[in-house]
Amino acid sequence: MTQKWLSVVGIGEDGLAGLSPIARSLVDRAEVLVGGDRHLAMLPTDERERLVWTSPLRDSIEAILHRQGQAVCVLASGDPMCYGIGVTLLRHIPLTEMTILPAPSTFSLACARLGWSLTEVETVSLCNRPPALLHAYLYPGARLLILSESQQTPAIVAALLTQRGFGNSSMTVLERLGGAYERHVVGTASTWSETNLANLNAIAVECVAHSGVTALPRTPGLPDDAYHHDGQLTKHEVRALTLSALAPMPGELLWDVGAGCGSIAIEWMRSHPRCRAIAIEKTRTQYIADNAAALGTPGLHIINGKAPDALQDLPQPNAIFIGGGATTDGMIETCWAALPQGGRLVANVVTIEGERLLFQWHEKLGGTFTRIAIQRAEPIGRFLGWRSLAPITQWAVVKP
Template sequence: MVGKWLAIVGIGEDGLQGLSAIARSLVDQAEIIVGGDRHLAMLPSNDERHKITWASPISNSVAEITQRRGQAVCVLASGDPMCYGIGVTLTKQIPLSEITIIPAPSAFSLACARLGWSLTEVETVSLCGRPPALIQSYIYPGARLLILSAGKDTPGIVSKILTQRGYGDSKITVLERMGGTQERIVESTAASWNQTDIAALNAIAVDCVADFGVLCLPRIPGLPDNAYHHDGQLTKHEVRAITLATLAPIPGELLWDVGAGCGSISIEWMRTHPRCGAIAIEQNSTRLQYIADNAAALGVPNLQIVAGKAPNSLQDLPQPDAIFIGGGVTADNLFDICWSVLKPGGRLVANVVTIEGEQTLFKWYEKVGGNFTRIAIQRAEPIGKFLGWRGMAPVTQWIAIKSSAINQ
């Protein structure tokens, strides 16, 4: 049995003197100190202990730490190590029974204290090592955002995104080096942001204000059709809302979107919760670009896109919790491959608009059961000087749940 050999200590801008007695003792007793250049510079100049500076990729440093198992290792981390921090990475590699974690106040907590905001009523996101387009899904009128910056240029990037989205009047507050003697607060609006002398260590607070008449996107499935770039291969918003309800995303689950078109189903699956993941599989090169553009514009740039035709393109993909087939249901062996990889309890949902597609779904139904739903939508459109109902192509939807050994 190995005891607690690894300490992860959160440290603020006030350095070692700001640590609690327990945290300071863990630092003092360590044989090896791990941290970034800024953290290691906080140690006394005559500290001769072995130091490990974070490398790129960080997995190399994590591997070096695990090789020191049994030695007294202390990792210095900014603020709360479990809030978008290194503690999250290390606890996935090393048993918690071998780790002691002492957090300092997070940047989010410090920012709320400076601004008088309630931490439970704000949207929090980190752009450290993450694409800035992530904030797109957090923007709505009245939202308060707290953003961990990747560096000095991040406030300008965020301001540009807000302005282009129609939120140029949003108040931007940049909080530099919180908790230290060099702490500074810079305020502006997104549209007028022109600051260039910004510290690399900063957090951004945004009070979102929408321009008059700007399109406000809901958080629930069924976004307006004009929120997407597409070539007509788009699941219409009424059918999309029903389909997402049938797929029933749960935080942390993975979706395969087979025959993704412009990516609307996988994008809205991911928008339901930040921990939902999706893989969009599409063979058309133009639509692949639509998927990438739509994912970035709608705040899910981490959507995984696979170019290729199913079922051949499905090899070696992570096991899904749910699968949606929006195109190509008649492809040979598609059902067998999808059903075999689907997790127990997973949902397989398919939409078709042709008789041949319905025949294929019925063959699947004969194998594993499930349920059919016919979705018929009519929209009011002008007929001369009057309004009349014009029907969209009816959609046949089939769902099967892989719930037991009998139908696996």
């Protein structure tokens, strides 16, 4: 069996006193101790080697790897597997070489203080992540638990809530949870003014929307006016049908080829926090960036380029949507070749030439071939009449 040389020990604000006997033994027998200044300061002074986390973090990871064979102990805040260093280390070191002992996470401690059920709250970390992530979690009645990056984070969150029409939401900042100096600061988003806060804090939010504020659903087919665009937008009815055909699953990657304002990629990512997407677009990348931030998917990867050339060397997708440029030479061939077995390809066109091309591919590879015709009731004088949108031809296929 492989020797377990690395231990990752979760430690709370109560320091060594809060460790279990097993966790304490791993700390005591370690030859090398790794952690932040705050964690290492909890330990008694001795001659053992100590490594403080560096920026970039990869330098510290390399330093740990170079000490393989020695007894190395990494100290982590709370649960190392909850937005913690344990997740990062497992990308470089197999679990067979590690022992991971968690302490209660910040989320668990916060729920214990507030009387909230952890299974009924939205949890998100803003540590080294953009605050725009919160846009995807806002709805009336939502309870949010947010890991702060610093003492400035609560004010940033309060401003974002107010901007989105949730200024009446109650906020509780929980500092130094589990320690002798634990403190709770309570207020309202629209009037939040507290700045004398500890860097180590979490934010609990109970979302209350202003009258007239309409929250955006997580289901596909957001209202068209949710997007900033120049007219190149997949209409919400077609968007819903297209996302249904793409069938996103947690953790999967989408290529949105000819992304326009990015609506398909954004709604793919909104379907689950672990869904990822790459938007490939030549002329409207600023629209995509603005929409991704406003709709809670700032992690959308945007490539300014023209497919199929811009598709070279991208990570392999689980699904591809071709929303523009299907008739470009080599487009469908390149996309089809990029898909793994079981990968999905969906292409929408509005021209006769595009329809003819998709029909040829349908005859060759199978799948479903669908005409989508939408009519909306609009005023005609004092009456209502039907106005037809441009019909969409859609080809959807799964790679065998």
